[in-house]
Amino acid sequence: MWWWLPILALIGGFMALIWSADKFLSGAASTALNLGVSKMLIGLTVVSVGTSAPEILVALAASLEGKPLLAVGNAIGSNIANIGLVLGATALIAPLPFSQKVLRAELPWLLGATLLALVLLFDLELALYDGMLLLGGLCAILFLLVRNQSSAPESVVESIPDELEELPEMSTTAGIWWLIIGLAILVASARLLVWAATEIAYQLGVSELIIGLTIVAVGTSLPELAATVGSAIKGHPDIAIGNVVGSNILNILAVLAVPGLIDTTAIEAAALWRDCGMMLALTLMLALFAYGINSVPVITRFEGLVILLAWIGYNAMLMQQAAAYGG
Numbered sequence: 001m002w003w004w005l006p007i008l009a010l011i012g013g014f015m016a017l018i019w020s021a022d023k024f025l026s027g028a029a030s031t032a033l034n035l036g037v038s039k040m041l042i043g044l045t046v047v048s049v050g051t052s053a054p055e056i057l058v059a060l061a062a063s064l065e066g067k068p069l070l071a072v073g074n075a076i077g078s079n080i081a082n083i084g085l086v087l088g089a090t091a092l093i094a095p096l097p098f099s100q101k102v103l104r105a106e107l108p109w110l111l112g113a114t115l116l117a118l119v120l121l122f123d124l125e126l127a128l129y130d131g132m133l134l135l136g137g138l139c140a141i142l143f144l145l146v147r148n149q150s151s152a153p154e155s156v157v158e159s160i161p162d163e164l165e166e167l168p169e170m171s172t173t174a175g176i177w178w179l180i181i182g183l184a185i186l187v188a189s190a191r192l193l194v195w196a197a198t199e200i201a202y203q204l205g206v207s208e209l210i211i212g213l214t215i216v217a218v219g220t221s222l223p224e225l226a227a228t229v230g231s232a233i234k235g236h237p238d239i240a241i242g243n244v245v246g247s248n249i250l251n252i253l254a255v256l257a258v259p260g261l262i263d264t265t266a267i268e269a270a271a272l273w274r275d276c277g278m279m280l281a282l283t284l285m286l287a288l289f290a291y292g293i294n295s296v297p298v299i300t301r302f303e304g305l306v307i308l309l310a311w312i313g314y315n316a317m318l319m320q321q322a323a324a325y326g327g
Contacts, residue, residue, distance in 0.1 A: 006196040006199035007200070010197065013189050013196055014219045016185055016188070016189035016192070017054045017058070017186065017193060017220075018222070019185070020184075020186045020189060024178070024179060025053070026170070026182075027170070028179050030169065030172075030174070031179055053186060054220050055220050055251060055254075055255045056254055058070075058071065058193055058194060059071035059255045059256075059258040059259065060190070060258050061187070061191045061194045062074070062208075062259075063258055063261075063263070064262060065191070065195075065198075067194060067198055068262065068263065068265040069208045069212065069265070069271075070208040070211065071258055071259045072259055072267065073208065073209040073210065073211065073217065074212040074217055074255065075255040075256040076213065076251075077213035077218075077275070078217045078220055078248075078255070079114075079252065080275070080279050080282060080311060081217050081221040081311065082221055082244045082248055082251075083248070083282040083286055083311075084307050084310055084311025084312075085225065086221060086225045086240075087240065087241065087299060088306075088311060089308055091299045091300065091303065091307075093232045093233065095300050098290045098297035099241070102290070103290055106246060107286070107287060107290055110245050110248055110249050110252075110286075111287060113137060113249050113253055114283050116134070120133060120134070121267055124268070124272060125264060126256075126264070126265040127260055127265075128260060128261060128264065131258070131261035132260075134254075135254070135257045137253045141249065197212070197216050206322040209270075209271060209275075227243060228240040241299070282307060282310065285306075
């Protein structure tokens, strides 16, 4: 009987987290728009950071409750799932082209952020200065985006209103109301999710890091999977890679920074060599598909199958190790 309680709490936590994140984002974007903030600036800042609110709140809740490895696993595992599961599965539906925005700016930023994370974690410790450096990298990228918004490519400028069109129009009062409600439910559902994940880890006899890398990472990546598959089905596969790359940058520079900002966190050697190594390998494969293999920068169906199988194999290895550890 007790097994079902954390499982139901986990499912309920994910549902509440996704719903409240959508309401929080809608309220924040509508409030900013009604206060006269440009659509370009909202798209580059509010929408970009708001879409990663679930991961950030889960990391904050886990760190404050003394479960920092769950937050670390969520950040790293989400990046692995975003490339392997989300892009891999979507590319099987339709080949995914790289936009010029991704090729020129976002993918190099992701490579840089991934290498920075590996360097900072090399001493098997995530401390305050590590978190500050990661957060500083995010601030630098947001500053560059805002500073260069007037000279942004036309395709980027046109894509911002398209992103905001999907958000409902509301008054300033309604926007503030939904912003507050969304944030409150985000915090509550994040805490519920952390409790459920911790209980499941305890019941299975595995580390919180493994649960963060698998169950929590996949759960927080489900919105990206639904959005990218939906875009591919609707004939707009070009936005899929940009969404995933942007999400992965924020996972490293914002989500991974949280445990270090709260308290010094000891990182298991496996998290560096096995998990960060897998994150780096998939990121390098993404760069290879963009710059090296095809004359046209695109993730083909075969390449999508390769990264999807890599993700499946990685998770199978985690389950095998977890079973051996639990046994």
